[in-house]
Amino acid sequence: MSRPSAxxxxxxxxxxxxxxxxxxxxxxxITGTANITLGGRTVIMxxxxxxxxxxxxxxxxxxxxxxxxxxxxxxxxxxxxxTGSVIRPPSRISRGEVHYYPMKIGxxxxxxxxxxxxxxxxxxxxxxxxxxxxxxxxxxxxxxxxLPHAVIPANMVIPSGSVVxxxxxxxxxxxxxxxxxxxxxSGGIGGGEKGGEKGWVEGGDLRELVRSVK
Amino acid sequence: MAQPFPYTYYSCDCYDSKVAAAPTKHASxxxxxxxxxxERDFDxxxxxxxxxxxxxxxxLYCEDCQQIRCPRCVVEETLNWYCPSCLFEVxxxxxxxxxxxxxxxxxxxxxCSSPAVVTTLEDPFDPSSSGGPWLLLCTYCKWTSLEIGxxxxxxxxxxxxxxxxxxxxxxxxxxxEREKERERRLELDKHKSRDxxxxxxxxxxxDKRDDGPPSHDDIYANLSAFYKSQLAxxxxxxxxxxxxxxxxxxxxxxxIMNLYxxxxxxxxKREKPTPMREAASPLEGLTxxxxxxxxxxxxxxxxxxxxxxxxxxxxxxxxxxxxRFTSDLRPLASILCTKRGKRCRSCRHILSKPESKITSTRxxxxxxxxxxxxxxxxxxxxxxxxxxxSATAAAAAxxxxxxxxxxxxxxxxxxxxxSNPLFDPVRVTLATPSLTPGRVHTxxxxxxxxxxxxxxxxxxDDALSGSTDxxxxxxxxxxxxxxxxxxxxxxxxxxxxxAGKIWxxxxxxxxxxxxxxxxxxGKA
Numbered sequence: 001m002s003r004p005s006a007x008x009x010x011x012x013x014x015x016x017x018x019x020x021x022x023x024x025x026x027x028x029x030i031t032g033t034a035n036i037t038l039g040g041r042t043v044i045m046x047x048x049x050x051x052x053x054x055x056x057x058x059x060x061x062x063x064x065x066x067x068x069x070x071x072x073x074x075x076x077x078x079x080x081x082x083t084g085s086v087i088r089p090p091s092r093i094s095r096g097e098v099h100y101y102p103m104k105i106g107x108x109x110x111x112x113x114x115x116x117x118x119x120x121x122x123x124x125x126x127x128x129x130x131x132x133x134x135x136x137x138x139x140x141x142x143x144x145x146x147l148p149h150a151v152i153p154a155n156m157v158i159p160s161g162s163v164v165x166x167x168x169x170x171x172x173x174x175x176x177x178x179x180x181x182x183x184x185x186s187g188g189i190g191g192g193e194k195g196g197e198k199g200w201v202e203g204g205d206l207r208e209l210v211r212s213v214k
Numbered sequence: 215m216a217q218p219f220p221y222t223y224y225s226c227d228c229y230d231s232k233v234a235a236a237p238t239k240h241a242s243x244x245x246x247x248x249x250x251x252x253e254r255d256f257d258x259x260x261x262x263x264x265x266x267x268x269x270x271x272x273x274l275y276c277e278d279c280q281q282i283r284c285p286r287c288v289v290e291e292t293l294n295w296y297c298p299s300c301l302f303e304v305x306x307x308x309x310x311x312x313x314x315x316x317x318x319x320x321x322x323x324x325x326c327s328s329p330a331v332v333t334t335l336e337d338p339f340d341p342s343s344s345g346g347p348w349l350l351l352c353t354y355c356k357w358t359s360l361e362i363g364x365x366x367x368x369x370x371x372x373x374x375x376x377x378x379x380x381x382x383x384x385x386x387x388x389x390x391e392r393e394k395e396r397e398r399r400l401e402l403d404k405h406k407s408r409d410x411x412x413x414x415x416x417x418x419x420x421d422k423r424d425d426g427p428p429s430h431d432d433i434y435a436n437l438s439a440f441y442k443s444q445l446a447x448x449x450x451x452x453x454x455x456x457x458x459x460x461x462x463x464x465x466x467x468x469x470i471m472n473l474y475x476x477x478x479x480x481x482x483k484r485e486k487p488t489p490m491r492e493a494a495s496p497l498e499g500l501t502x503x504x505x506x507x508x509x510x511x512x513x514x515x516x517x518x519x520x521x522x523x524x525x526x527x528x529x530x531x532x533x534x535x536x537x538r539f540t541s542d543l544r545p546l547a548s549i550l551c552t553k554r555g556k557r558c559r560s561c562r563h564i565l566s567k568p569e570s571k572i573t574s575t576r577x578x579x580x581x582x583x584x585x586x587x588x589x590x591x592x593x594x595x596x597x598x599x600x601x602x603x604s605a606t607a608a609a610a611a612x613x614x615x616x617x618x619x620x621x622x623x624x625x626x627x628x629x630x631x632x633s634n635p636l637f638d639p640v641r642v643t644l645a646t647p648s649l650t651p652g653r654v655h656t657x658x659x660x661x662x663x664x665x666x667x668x669x670x671x672x673x674x675d676d677a678l679s680g681s682t683d684x685x686x687x688x689x690x691x692x693x694x695x696x697x698x699x700x701x702x703x704x705x706x707x708x709x710x711x712x713a714g715k716i717w718x719x720x721x722x723x724x725x726x727x728x729x730x731x732x733x734x735x736g737k738a
Contacts, residue, residue, distance in 0.1 A: 135353070142575045153328035153354035159298040159551055160575045168328040168354045171298065177556075177566050178271030178582045 014046070035070055039077035039107065048081050051088040054100045072100060076107035076124065084114040090136030101137075112148070119152070123160070125179065143179045147172070220592040220617060220628070223267035224583070225256050226284035228559075259652060273583035274565040276558040282583045283565055288556040295550045296572045299329060303572050304550055315547035319372045323352030324528060324543040330357075332369045344368065350545050362543055373547060380429075381541060392435050399497050428496065430534040437499030444490050514539065555579075585635050588642070588667065595627040595717075595727060620732040622654075628730055630660075633723035634667040641666050642724070655733040661713045662726040670722040 015023040020040035028044050030036065032052030044050070055072035072089045081087065089103040103117075106124035111117060115132045123142040128134075132146050135154035140146075144158050147165030158164055163173035257263060265286065274283040281287075295304045297316035304316070321330045331353060334346040348366040350359040359365070363382035366375050380386045387395065428436075493500040515523070522540050529535050531546055555567040567579040594617065620626060634640045644663045649655040717725045 151354075153326075153352075155331055155353060156329050157299050157301065159296075159301065162298075168326050170327055171551075176269065176272030177274060177577070177580055178584050 035072040037074045042075055042079045044081050045083045047084045049086040054089045056100050071102050073103050075105045079109040081111045082113040085111050086116045088118050090118045090120055145175055222590045225266050226282055228287035270584050275581050275583040275586040278561045278563050287559045289559050290554040290556055293553045293570050295552055298551045299548045301572055314550045317373045320548040321350055321545040322548055323357050324546050325357045326355040328354035433499050440493050440498040589633050591631045592628050595629045622732045622734045625729050625731045628728040629725050630728055631725040632667055635670050637669050639669045657731040659729045662716050665716050665724055667724045668722050
C-alpha cells in the first residue's frame with residue numbers, strides 16, 4: 001500500500017529488499033504495514049496477502065498519551081511465504097464486537113502456495129505445504145510438517161515434531177530427528193549461496209522448493 | 215512423505231543383514247552368508263524395500279556399531295507422557311490408573327475428531343450465576359454435546375462431569391453405587407430362590423426396574439466383580455498374613471513337595487485346581503443375545519436411516535466400539551502422546567534422547583546420520599536456458615522444471631550433488647544399471663562415475679591454507695583437463711556436459727551430471 005518511497009529507491013525487479021534482508025514482492029498485497037514486523041531474510045512472494053490492518057483494537061488505556069503500537073503480524077527470520085497465501089490474524093466476537101488477536105510466525109517457516117493462515121502462533125521450523133487452511137486460533141509448535149490440502153480446525157494445538165494432514169487435520173506421523181537441522185539459513189531466492197549447502201531443511205532443498213513455487 | 219519430487223531415500227540394511235546372518239545355522243540353506251553382503255544388490259522395487267528406505271532425516275547413526283540406524287533397528291523407550299492438546303505432562307502413575315487419556319478438559323469431537331471447545335449456552339438477556347449451562351462444541355463440524363443430550367454445570371472438570379452423565383442426561387452410577395446395587399440384587403435373588411423353594415408365589419420384589427439392556431460398563435463391572443470373587447474363592451487366604459506364602463494350604467504344600475520329590479515321580483500328587491465357574495447370571499456379567507435387541511436396532515435403522523449410523527472410524531474411536539448410532543456417541547478425551555528416547559537395537563547405546571521438558575524441543579543426545587554419511591540430492595540441470603553467471607535475478611524468472619512431464623527419448627541432465635559431512639575426504643564410485651528395470655526402461659548414464667569429495671574441514675582452515683591448491687570460498691576446480699575457471703561459462707556456451715568430468719566442486723561437496731533418457735512405455 002504505502003511503499004511509494006521504496007518503489008522509487010529500489011532497482012527494478014520482482015522483489016524489494018529491505019535493510020535486514022527481507023524480500024517483499026512488488027506484487028504482494030500488504031495492508032497495514034505499520035502493524036507487520038519481518039525478522040529479516042524473510043521472503044514474501046507475489047500475490048501474498050498480509051492483513052496487517054486487522055490489528056488488535058482493544059486499546060489499552062492510553063496513559064502515555066501516545067497511540068500504542070499494535071503488532072498484528074510478526075514474522076521471524078528466514079521465513080518464506082509463497083505465492084497466493086493469505087495471512088490473516090484470527091478474530092473472535094466478544095460482547096458484540098470483533099476483536100483481532102496478534103499473530104506470530106517463527107523462524108524458518110515455509111508456507112506453501114495458496115494457503116490461508118489464521119493461526120494464533122506458528123513456531124519455528126514449520127513446513128506448511130500448498131493449499132493448507134489453518135483456522136483461527138490454531139497453535140502450531142516447532143518442527144511440524146503439514147501435508148498438502150490439510151485443514152487445521154480452530155483451536156487445535158499441534159504438538160512439536162508431528163506430521164499432520166487430512167480434513168480435519170489430525171496427527172498422522174512424526175518428523176525424524178534430523179528435521180530442521182542445518183536449516184539455519186534458508187530462503188535465499190536463487191541467491192548467492194551456491195552449493196545447496198545452506199538452504200537445506202528436512203528432505204528437500206528449500207531453494208529448489210522456493211523455485212518450484214509458481 | 216511428500217517431498218519435492220527428486221528425493222533421496224537411504225536404504226538401511228538392518229533386516230537384510232539379519233536375514234543373512236540367520237541361515238548360518240541351517241546348513242540346508244544354500245545361501246552363502248555374510249561375505250557377499252556387498253555383492254547382494256539392493257532391489258528398490260521389491261515390496262519389502264518400502265520398509266528399509268528412509269529419508270535421511272529419519273536416520274540415526276550408532277557410533278559404536280558404525281551403522282546407520284533406521285526406525286526399524288532402534289528400540290524406543292518412553293520418557294514421559296503428555297497431552298497433545300494442553301501440553302501438560304501426565305505422570306506415569308496416572309497413566310497406569312487413569313489410562314492414556316487426558317483427564318483435563320481436552321476433548322475431541324466424536325464425529326470428525328477435531329478438538330471440541332467448551333462454550334456456554336447462557337442467554338445474554340438472562341444471565342445465570344454460574345455463566346452457563348455449558349456444552350462441548352466442535353468448531354469444525356459444529357457437533358455439540360446437546361446432540362447426545364449432555365449439558366455441563368461447570369466449565370471445568372469436564373471429565374468428572376462426563377463420568378457421571380450418560381447420554382440423554384441420565385446419571386451414570388459410580389463404581390460404589392454399582393457394587394451396592396449388585397449386592398442388593400444378589401440378596402433379592404437369594405430371597406427369590408428361597409421363595410420359590412418354599413412355594414410362596416407372592417414375591418415382594420419389584421425387580422423389573424432396569425431399563426433396557428445393561429450398559430457396557432455395567433457388564434464389565436459385573437464380570438470383573440464375579441471373577442474377583444472366583445479368584446478369592448480359589449485361593450483360601452489367610453487373613454492374618456495375606457501377603458505371606460501360605461505354607462499351610464494343601465495346594466502350596468503339594469507344590470513344595472513336588473519341588474523336592476524326584477522328577478521321575480508321577481504327577482498323581484498334583485491335584486487339579488477346581489475349574490472356575492463361568493458367569494451364569496446377568497448379575498455375574500452374563501449377557502444373553504436376545505433377538506428383541508436386534509429387531510429394535512433394525513427398527514431404529516428403518517426410522518432414523520443411514521445418516522444416524524456411525525462410520526467404522528468413528529466407531530473404532532469410541533471407548534465402547536459396539537455403538538452403532540450417533541445418539542450413542544461420547545466425546546473423546548484426547549489420547550496422550552509420548553516423548554521417546556531411542557537406543558541402538560544391537561548395542562543398546564542411546565542414539566537420541568530429548569529433553570524431558572514437554573515444551574522443549576532440544577535433545578540431550580542426538581546422533582544423526584546426516585553428520586556421518588554423505589548426503590545426496592538430485593535435481594534437474596537447467597541447460598536449455600542459458601544460465602549465465604548473473605543467475606541471481608534470472609533464477610526467479612527461470613521456469614521451474616516440470617518433473618512430471620519427462621518426454622521419452624529426450625535426454626535430460628540431472629545434477630547429482632554429494633556433500634560430505636566427515637572430516638576426511640571421500641572417494642565415491644557410482645554405478646547404475648544402464649537400463650532401469652521395470653515397465654519403463656530408462657537409460658541412465660553417470661557421466662563421471664568416480665570422483666572425490668573433499669573433507670568437511672573448517673571453513674576458516676580452508677580459507678587460510680586454501681591458496682595453495684584450492685581457492686578460498688566457493689571454489690570450482692575441475693579434474694582431468696585444465697579448463698578450470700568458469701564451469702558455468704563452458705556450459706552456457708553450449709559445450710555443455712562432458713563425460714568423465716565432474717560438474718562442480720566445493721569445499722566438501724561435488725556434483726556430477728547424470729544423463730537420463732526416459733524410455734517408452736512397454737518397450738526398451
